[in-house]
Amino acid sequence: MSAKPTDLSRFHDVELAAFAAAGGRREFGELVRRHSASVRGLLRRMGADPALADDVAQDAFIQAFERCADFRGEGAFSAWVRKIAARLYIKRRQKEARWTDLDAAGEPEAFTSDVGRTLDLDEALKSLNEVERVCVSLCHGAGLTQSEIATALNLPLGTVKSHVKRGLDKLRARLDAGPKQQGGLADVGS
Amino acid sequence: MSDRDAFDGDVERLFARPPALEDDAVFVRRVEHRLNRRWRVRAVVLTVAGMLGGVLAVREAVEAGLGGSLVRLSEESGRAVQSARGLDWSAALDWLNGGGPDLIGASTMPAFWLISAGLIAAALFTAFRANEAS
Numbered sequence: 377m378s379a380k381p382t383d384l385s386r387f388h389d390v391e392l393a394a395f396a397a398a399g400g401r402r403e404f405g406e407l408v409r410r411h412s413a414s415v416r417g418l419l420r421r422m423g424a425d426p427a428l429a430d431d432v433a434q435d436a437f438i439q440a441f442e443r444c445a446d447f448r449g450e451g452a453f454s455a456w457v458r459k460i461a462a463r464l465y466i467k468r469r470q471k472e473a474r475w476t477d478l479d480a481a482g483e484p485e486a487f488t489s490d491v492g493r494t495l496d497l498d499e500a501l502k503s504l505n506e507v508e509r510v511c512v513s514l515c516h517g518a519g520l521t522q523s524e525i526a527t528a529l530n531l532p533l534g535t536v537k538s539h540v541k542r543g544l545d546k547l548r549a550r551l552d553a554g555p556k557q558q559g560g561l562a563d564v565g566s
Numbered sequence: 567m568s569d570r571d572a573f574d575g576d577v578e579r580l581f582a583r584p585p586a587l588e589d590d591a592v593f594v595r596r597v598e599h600r601l602n603r604r605w606r607v608r609a610v611v612l613t614v615a616g617m618l619g620g621v622l623a624v625r626e627a628v629e630a631g632l633g634g635s636l637v638r639l640s641e642e643s644g645r646a647v648q649s650a651r652g653l654d655w656s657a658a659l660d661w662l663n664g665g666g667p668d669l670i671g672a673s674t675m676p677a678f679w680l681i682s683a684g685l686i687a688a689a690l691f692t693a694f695r696a697n698e699a700s
Contacts, residue, residue, distance in 0.1 A: 401605060405598045412593050413584035421581070430593060437597045438604070497580040516574065517581035548573055551580075 390449035397444040404441050411454040412437070415461045421498060422465060422513040423506055432468055436461035455519050462518035466510075466528050500550035508543035515540050609692060616689020623682035 384392070384406040395403035415436060419429035440447075440457045447456055501509055510529070514520045522540060526533040587593075 401598065401601045404601065405594065408597045409590075409594050412597070413587050413590055414582070416587060416593065417585040418581070420585070430596075433593070434597050434600060438600055441601060497577075497583075498585065512577070513581070516577045544573065544577065547577060551576075 389453035390447075393444050393447045393449070393453055396441060397447075401441075404437075404444070407440075407453060408437050411457055414454045415457050418458050418513060418517045419461055419465055421501055421517060422462065422510050424465060428465075428468070432465045433461055436464050439464070451519075458518045459520065462514055462520065463528060466514075470530075496551060497547075500547050503546045503550050504543045508539050508546065511536055511539040512543035512547065612689045612692045616686045619689075620682055620686045623678065627678065 384403065387395075387403070387406070389407060389410070392400075392403045392407050396407065412433065416429050416433045419432055420426065424432065436457055439460055443460075447453065501512075504512065507529075511525055514525045514528070515522060520528070522536050523533060525531075525540075526536045529536065531539075
């Protein structure tokens, strides 16, 4: 069960995942090609430095390959891998004991894309502290529910809700100011 | 839809836009390399495990005296047939009263061999398939 090299771009993610579930590494490679930027980007937006983000993203894709049979196509493949990556990142950070006191976390490191053009969202995320940034990224970037975030971060649900709300308020303030400066929310397609 | 809901949607769309990362191709190659390496390791481990299982099976079979048991079964069966022809039923009865051949060993060992052969075949098939795919 393997497609010819030239055919891969014709396949939908769900079909490629089915090939991968049967052991198709080349087909899975196409999925990695399509979605690696999305997964790596999310991890960087959560505050991971580029090396750690790539490390975790690699682990996430390997885990996704192992669990490909579980992917039924109910949601987007990229969202599924982003969720895996976000959980792995949280575990990694917790293991490193860097999140022992999340609420006391300082300002995150600035994130810029490699091509020099700083995206509005990434610029706006700088105004959030680490826990707000992680909560907003998990909620809106990885698609986790607030209860799932609370469980993953070992925080009370109410605390997560207020971090997400505060984070979104800060993002809104930054992004609303954007159009006057360089695009901001006016640039978001629907 | 409230302002807040609309803004949440906007943020989700912004998150859905992946940043442009120049080393994407390098990253993809690294993941593919790791996948291939894991696949090869798995194939080798399965093959070695299969071979080891086969060797252990042979050793166990030899230690259980399968060969001797089969030879004894054959000899005793032959004697029983001879006795039946000569209507010397006492010899056959003696043989049966004496416990007869090692029936337990004789009936379970073929199954053991079949399972061992199956495991080795499965390991070889996996190894061939992995080599074909890589």
